[in-house]
Amino acid sequence: MTSANYRVTIVKYGERTTRKSDVYLNHHVYGERDDPIGMDYFFWVLQNADRTIIVDTGFSKHGGEVRNRTFGIDPARAYAALGVRPDAAPDVIVTHAHYDHIGNLGLFPTSTLVIAKRELDFWTGPLATRKQFHYSVEDDEIASLVAADEEGRVRTYQDSLELAPGVTVLELGGHTPGLSVVLVDTDEGTVLLASDSMHYYEELEADMPFAFVADLPAMYTGFDTITELVSSGRVAHLVSGHDPSTLSRFTPVTDGELAGIAATIGSLA
Numbered sequence: 102m103t104s105a106n107y108r109v110t111i112v113k114y115g116e117r118t119t120r121k122s123d124v125y126l127n128h129h130v131y132g133e134r135d136d137p138i139g140m141d142y143f144f145w146v147l148q149n150a151d152r153t154i155i156v157d158t159g160f161s162k163h164g165g166e167v168r169n170r171t172f173g174i175d176p177a178r179a180y181a182a183l184g185v186r187p188d189a190a191p192d193v194i195v196t197h198a199h200y201d202h203i204g205n206l207g208l209f210p211t212s213t214l215v216i217a218k219r220e221l222d223f224w225t226g227p228l229a230t231r232k233q234f235h236y237s238v239e240d241d242e243i244a245s246l247v248a249a250d251e252e253g254r255v256r257t258y259q260d261s262l263e264l265a266p267g268v269t270v271l272e273l274g275g276h277t278p279g280l281s282v283v284l285v286d287t288d289e290g291t292v293l294l295a296s297d298s299m300h301y302y303e304e305l306e307a308d309m310p311f312a313f314v315a316d317l318p319a320m321y322t323g324f325d326t327i328t329e330l331v332s333s334g335r336v337a338h339l340v341s342g343h344d345p346s347t348l349s350r351f352t353p354v355t356d357g358e359l360a361g362i363a364a365t366i367g368s369l370a
Contacts, residue, residue: 105267115142139345153191161204182358196296218257220279275320287367290337
């Protein structure tokens with residue numbers, strides 16, 4: 102019998118230090134000090150006895166280096182430490198097409214990539230070449246999405262998709278035109294992987310949108326959706342996209358190659 106519960110593993114693979122004015126849209130309007138702020142980079146792995154699902158793949162060596170990001174662990178090593186077998190072609194959910202989320206799709210050359218249709222259409226359309234959008238992507242990585250689509254390995258959806266029992270992908274937009282979040286059932290309750298609909302918990306708590314935004318009204322609406330999911334009890338665990346406090350909120354991995362750079366929610370079922 103297939104289990105609908107998963108273990109969610111949050112893996113920190115990189116980091117940087119910046120300032121609040123760099124990460125919050127029009128930070129000056131809040132009347133706050135422009136303090137330093139950390140930014141962690143994560144990807145996520147969903148596993149149970151029957152299935153593995155990858156959520157984003159992190160930035161590539163090149164994508165990180167040209168933006169002065171610090172690598173912690175090569176994602177390929179992290180996947181191996183979790184027992185992920187690329188040759189088993191696990192589904193890969195692409196929350197959005199920014200460089201720090203699709204930089205290692207090549208590790209999964211036969212996997213099906215799941216992405217919102219609006220997201221794929223935008224990044225393969227004419228507006229994606231404009232500087233404000235293009236800064237956050239790598240051309241060869243967008244080309245890899247196109248190639249996967251031509252190979253019949255891309256599954257698009259609109260609004261929401263139940264990818265598997267216990268895993269639902271939900272389109273929120275905002276940060277990018279078709280950004281997705283992921284709802285995952287675990288034996289500790291439902292997890293919401295917010296990805297970059299909420300880089301920091303403070304974004305939601307203080308209603309402060311991120312600096313890079315394709316659709317500001319959609320980002321605010323996304324905040325409202327997340328708040329409703331949590332306040333209604335539908336979501337028990339909210340996982341941010343980049344907040345350095347994220348790992349400390351969940352069960353730490355304390356041994357092996359991922360000790361100190363990963364945390365889990367739920368158990369393998």
